[in-house]
Amino acid sequence: MAIAVVSFFSGTRLYRNQKPGGSPLTRIAQVLVASVRKWQVQVPEDKSFLYELTDKESAIEGSRKLKHSNQFKFLDKACVETQDDKDVGPANAWRLCTVTQVEELKSIVRLLPIWASGIVFSTVYSQMSTMFVLQGNTLNPHIGPHFKIPAASLSIFYTLSVIMWVPIYDRILVPVVRSITGRERGFTQLTRMGIGLVISIFAMLAAGFLEIVRLHIIHRDNLYDSTDYIPISIFWQIPQYFLIGAAEVFTFIGQLEFFYDQAPDAMRSMCSALSLTTNALGNYLSTLLVTIVTHITTKNGKLGWIPDNLNRGHLDYFYWLLAILSVINFLVYLLISNWYTYKKTEDDFEDDMGNGAGKD
CATH class of the missing domain: 1.20.1250.20 (MFS general substrate transporter like domains)
Structure with a gap:
């Protein structure tokens, strides 16, 4: 319960297991903010390196995982996992989003x-x-x-x-x-x-x-x-x-x-x-x-x-x-x-x- 409350108000989630909180508009804002914050980051050629949960279910409650598409490549920066993201530990959805969230x-x-x-x-x-x-x-x-x-x-x-x-x-x-x-x-x-x-x-x-x-x-x-x-x-x-x-x-x-x-x-x-x-x-x-x-x-x-x-x-x-x-x-x-x-x-x-x- 405590984790859910913190997730709702802070927009954070555990690195591999926690589902992101927030409304659809919040998730849209997170992708935009994360993309802008990483505007200098290079998107890898191999899109399998983009961040996504390893679980079969997506990180978004009630949503199936979405396959990566090649349109609007700038938004892909939001799901590029940098060394800073790895060092921080628990991923912040305002810095790192899943492929499914970006594809949304x-x-x-x-x-x-x-x-x-x-x-x-x-x-x-x-x-x-x-x-x-x-x-x-x-x-x-x-x-x-x-x-x-x-x-x-x-x-x-x-x-x-x-x-x-x-x-x-x-x-x-x-x-x-x-x-x-x-x-x-x-x-x-x-x-x-x-x-x-x-x-x-x-x-x-x-x-x-x-x-x-x-x-x-x-x-x-x-x-x-x-x-x-x-x-x-x-x-x-x-x-x-x-x-x-x-x-x-x-x-x-x-x-x-x-x-x-x-x-x-x-x-x-x-x-x-x-x-x-x-x-x-x-x-x-x-x-x-x-x-x-x-x-x-x-x-x-x-x-x-x-x-x-x-x-x-x-x-x-x-x-x-x-x-x-x-x-x-x-x-x-x-x-x-x-x-x-x-x-x-x-x-x-x-x-x-x-x-x-x-x-x-």
Whole structure:
């Protein structure tokens, strides 16, 4: 008990037997501090000399040992055992970390670009509750002579799209792709997310084309200052909601699975929570874009793209902007996914060796 208390407050552990204390953020900080403190230390060519417990279990409670990877080599300095470390005796986690602890941080760093690519997607996703509703408010909501459907309620078609696409993905797409690729899940998680990013581009294109038609009718019939509905059924918005739902099934669900699988064992809760922050940041980015667009397009007394009277605006330009950002985001994502290295535990490595596949 005394050792556990001291370990919790000091961050120390016995040299070969004591598990390190502290939260995931503490372990990340320890690797960073140890790497900086040893910035002049040379990392050995033979990575088997890097410090790791000799036990089968890792030094981190609830985590399997992670196999060394060659990315972010500077962080490897944290697990180089120097003569000073040997002379001190009990290893201080702020000076000497295990390979698994270093690989934990590497896994998080590799996840961050994938996480960042979800922010633009979330910005597109947030348009359902903002620009889609503003656009829908100008369209004809009547169903028959007496019933009107509120613009905000069209999000039901997004929900229906998700409900429809989940079984299509699981029961049709996965078996077909599995028969081609031989992978249990059909698509890799990175491929699944990439497909969702592409679908989100078409969602913005659908919204933009509808806006072009809306503005054409306004110009044709001189409805710029009309308070009546534009003679276009609100149900022409269904494709853009439907596409957003399909994109979510691929990207959001794929992202949650990806973060859970690729996160270090002892950091899965933190990484799953991290993946959900893209929603909030996407909303912030959407607000920022609207603010910037409004500031730039209203100079010199102009009404701008998104005025109070949308009939005199150019909401389609805003949709094109989001489509362009989504294309750029997807291209960057392709580079990121090509660079990404999947984590590999010691157990995975042993399985590969047993199957005659010792290389990554």
